[in-house]
Amino acid sequence: MTLNNVDLNLFVVFDTIYSERNLTRASEVLNITQPAVSNALARLRATFDDPLFVRTGRTMSPTPAAQNAIGPVQQALRQLRASVDQFGRFDPQTSQRTFxxxxxxxxxxxxxxxxxxxxxxxxxxxxxxxxxxxxxxxxxxxxxxxxxxxxxxxxxxxxxxxxxxxxxxxxxxxxxxxxxxxxxxxxxxxxxxxxxxxxxxxxxxxxxxxxxxxxxxxxxxxxxxxxxxxxxxxxxxxxxxxxxxxxxxxxxxxxxxxxxxxxxxxxxxxxxxxxxxxxxxxxxxxxxxxxxxxxxxxxxxxxxxxxxx
DNA sequence: GCTTAGGGCAGTAAGGGGTG
DNA sequence: CACCCCTTACTGCCCTAAGC
CATH class of the missing domain: 3.40.190.290 (D-Maltodextrin-Binding Protein; domain 2)
Structure with missing residues (x-):
């Protein structure tokens, strides 16, 4: 898998499905339609070459591959969100910058x-x-x-x-x-x-x-x-x-x-x-x-x- | 700079599988 | 069997690249 061919938004969808265990609720959280989430999941499946989530009753259960991936994905998303939050700001009280x-x-x-x-x-x-x-x-x-x-x-x-x-x-x-x-x-x-x-x-x-x-x-x-x-x-x-x-x-x-x-x-x-x-x-x-x-x-x-x- | 073709993604609608 | 919810097919929109 090469990252330049992957829409990084897919990882946000992945994280949301993992949290909600339900594509319909994930679509509400992401503010897109449910089929859009379903299509995103299909692209994730092709990217990871794994089903990632399978239906068990009325919930979408993560596969072992999804369980393995979720930790690093969530950590990366946290870092990205922190970077976006910090962009354009500078707090001298907390900054570790070297001049x-x-x-x-x-x-x-x-x-x-x-x-x-x-x-x-x-x-x-x-x-x-x-x-x-x-x-x-x-x-x-x-x-x-x-x-x-x-x-x-x-x-x-x-x-x-x-x-x-x-x-x-x-x-x-x-x-x-x-x-x-x-x-x-x-x-x-x-x-x-x-x-x-x-x-x-x-x-x-x-x-x-x-x-x-x-x-x-x-x-x-x-x-x-x-x-x-x-x-x-x-x-x-x-x-x-x-x-x-x-x-x-x-x-x-x-x-x-x-x-x-x-x-x-x-x-x-x-x-x-x-x-x-x-x-x-x-x-x-x-x-x-x-x-x-x-x-x-x-x-x-x-x-x-x-x-x- | 404009037009056009192609690709990607999200939306709508319909179909189908699983569950209570 | 009704309901829930996921998947699939189709459509439209947007963006980008190529051609002129």
Missing amino acids: HICQRDASALVLMPDLIKALRVSAPGIRVHCHQLDRAHAPVELASGQVDFVVDTLLPHRGDLNGTPIYTDRYVCVLRKGHPLASKMLTLERYLALDHILVSGRRRGRGLVDIALGRLGKQSNTVLRVPHFQPAFHVVMETDMSVSAPLSLARRYDVIIKELPFEPITLDSTLYWHKKADLDPASIWMRNQILAAGRRQRQSKLRRAQVGS
Whole structure:
């Protein structure tokens, strides 16, 4: 028996006849005429190559083959009905869905604690898997469904992706507590004299800070290059080196924060998703959760203190 | 895009078997 | 034997594919 040649409605008829043990009552339940049920039963008999139900007095008794089939059929129908009921709905309280998010460590460090804290309350069954951002492959991964969301400053423009800003951050200079410059004004000369850490996922090329300094005809003294911010902060806290990092991230460490002594570098974090997920209730719900975490991030920044110069 | 032919399914009507 | 109820034959409707 191949399923593509079988009308799956026949299994609903099978289940109803089994429950009612009577074709006339089954027809009333199914809201079709009795001969229609009889014809459906004839097709079921041809499909299963078994009488399935035989008349014993005034009832239709199931054959051993029907007895064997009814369990799996009823289980399959239950699953189908549950799927139909769930279609187009998303209940965060009961969902077991896993969301895959590609992002850099900076946005993960800023967004995830707040996002996950909120999810543990509103959606305890939901899982979040964060993946390292590969900007070149991110659009393809979104299109294939391997990844649900990408958080990045800028993705190559594609018509099949949608994006909305989450929060805007700006770069600041980070020093350890007790650093010789901790209580001094950070001038451009003093900044250029520091040993710097460059955080970049790329193996070569200038960072945002050196691009800005380049416009002034200057260059920082970069002595360490790392792919993530977390090791950079730990090195800063143990040495007299400095790192230029997003303010919202710097605030999470016990460090001295100074405004950069040149043109401000802003960073617009954007949430990207594929257009095919536009109307997916689960995707809509998660987008709102991420955007809400971004809003809370902005509000907490406004509430907190000024940065030194 | 329209027409037509064919297949599948449900409905009606009639027939027939089983039961009380 | 009357009644219940299943099966069968026939009909009409709908959908799909092929041809133009």
